[in-house]
Structures are given as C-alpha cells and as structure tokens.
C-alpha cells in the first residue's frame with residue numbers, strides 16, 4: 001500500500017501544520033494516507049485525525065494504511081467542499097489544523113480505466129467520485145463548442161483551445177484516451193503536444209470534478225473551523241489552484257476591505273488569518289528526483305488569529 005501515492009513535501013507539511021499534539025486534525029485529501037500516516041505518527045495518544053476523500057478507493061487504501069492507529073483515525077468519503085457540515089453533524093467544531101493536498105493521486109493517474117492520464121488508453125471518465133453524474137465522456141461529447149472552448153482556455157490555459165474544441169466536436173463520439181489524444185495531435189504542433197495534452201486533460205478533469213469551486217468553498221469554511229493558533233496547509237499543483245489559495249489567504253490576512261472607489265474609504269476588518277509562508281514552499285531537488293510529482297508543488301500555510 002505504501003506505493004499508492006508518495007506524499008509530497010511531507011516534512012514541511014508536518015512542521016507547518018502541527019502545533020498541538022493532542023489536537024484534532026483534518027486531512028481533506030487523504031488519498032493513500034501518506035500525509036495522514038505521518039501526521040498520526042507525530043501526534044500524541046489523544047490526538048485525532050479525520051481523513052476525507054471523495055474517492056472510494058482512496059478511503060479503502062487509507063483505511064488499510066492507517067489501521068494501526070485504531071480509534072485515533074476517522075475516515076469519511078465526501079467532497080471536502082462539505083467539510084463544515086460533515087464535521088458539524090459529528091459534533092466536531094474546532095480543529096487544530098487542516099491540510100489539503102490538491103489534485104489527483106498517483107494511484108488515480110495509474111488506473112488506466114479511470115481516464116486521468118494521456119499516457120495510457122482507457123475510457124474517458126476522470127471522476128474522483130464515481131457517484132458524480134458527469135464524466136469526461138459527457139463533457140467531451142455533450143458540451144457545446146463554446147463551452148468546451150471556454151473550459152480548455154480557462155482551466156487548461158490552452159492557446160489552441162478553439163482549434164481543439166472544434167476538433168473534438170467534429171470527431172464525436174470521442175470515447176477513449178487514445179481517441180482524445182489523436183484529436184489533440186491533429187490540432188497542435190508536435191513540439192507542443194505533450195504540454196497541450198497535459199493542459200487538455202487538466203481542463204477536463206477540473207470541469208468534471210468541479211475542482212475550483214470545491215476549493216473555494218472549502219477555503220471559505222476553514223477560518224471558522226480553526227481554533228486560534230490552528231493552521232491550514234494547502235499544496236497546489238497548478239497555477240489556477242495556487243492563485244485561489246494565495247488570494248484567499250491574502251484577503252483573510254488583510255485588515256481592510258478595498259472599497260473599489262477613490263471616493264469611499266476602505267472598510268476596516270479583523271484579519272482572521274496570518275500568512276506563514278510569504279512565498280510558497282517548493283520541493284528540493286532531491287525530493288523531485290525521487291518523486292517527480294513534487295516538481296510543480298507549491299505549499300502555502302496560514303494560522304488562525
């Protein structure tokens with residue numbers, strides 16, 4: 001089970017996250033339990049970890065990996081956007097810390113039939129939560145040309161968005177990763193192909209899973225869940241997510257709300273967070289050599305005031 005997913009920036013996460021060895025911590029993206037295991041090893045006998053993941057396989061994998069910690073671990077299969085209500089129904093109101101390690105796990109990427117990777121052929125699914133109704137197939141084959149183009153441009157930051165969207169609409173039905181790759185190959189120059197494929201897959205995955213909205217909703221609920229001095233650590237793997245985290249932390253750390261008009265003064269507000277990482281923490285060369293996923297990781301942390 002240890003190869004399910006190797007945790008990224010694990011030592012840095014522990015150092016920034018844990019302030020109270022007896023506290024309650026949430027890992028909102030428990031995945032294969034890599035970060036969660038390290039957190040549990042670090043906590044004292046009264047510390048507790050709540051692991052959340054939308055993916056049933058991830059919950060099963062972490063159940064096995066974290067079994068030895070017994071009742072000190074609770075696992076929940078849900079989207080982290082529902083974190084406040086899920087914790088509320090279990091009577092958990094105050095956390096010492098929360099970590100979100102965003103995106104997909106190596107395990108999800110490696111499962112060809114889930115369609116997350118352009119490097120393997122499989123049917124186009126890309127749902128982290130198999131209970132969601134819209135898969136990559138519906139997005140690619142059911143969305144209008146304009147909507148597809150907007151997704152590729154916005155979520156993939158792909159320059160050839162219009163050409164690829166047109167190619168997809170023309171080639172419908174597009175049912176497998178190989179068929180999707182062939183369309184992209186016809187639309188972009190060879191030297192840009194790998195990057196374009198990565199961007200197209202990223203864009204469709206973000207749409208299928210509502211990733212950016214989930215992140216915004218989860219972040220909004222975090223300050224109210226944290227105890228004073230409690231910490232929030234977020235690891236992002238692409239600039240769209242990282243921007244959302246950076247801007248959220250900045251807004252919550254500000255002591256005024258900009259009025260947007262030179263005639264009206266800014267409104268004062270009580271900052272709820274203090275930013276702990278002026279610049280994002282990134283992985284050292286050694287970690288990247290061992291775990292290529294770490295290459296694009298950006299970790300940001302903040303503390304509840």
Ligand SMILES: C[S@@+](CC[C@H](N)C(=O)[O-])C[C@H]1O[C@@H](n2cnc3c(N)ncnc32)[C@H](O)[C@@H]1O
Nearest residue numbers: 007029031032033034035053054055079080101
């Ligand atoms: C990068 S992996 C986490 C790996 C984990 N930190 C470890 O060390 O094993 C991201 C995990 O978050 C889950 N995930 C992503 N977005 C989610 C969301 N909105 N709600 C719940 N789980 C989510 C994915 O299913 C995946 O298992």
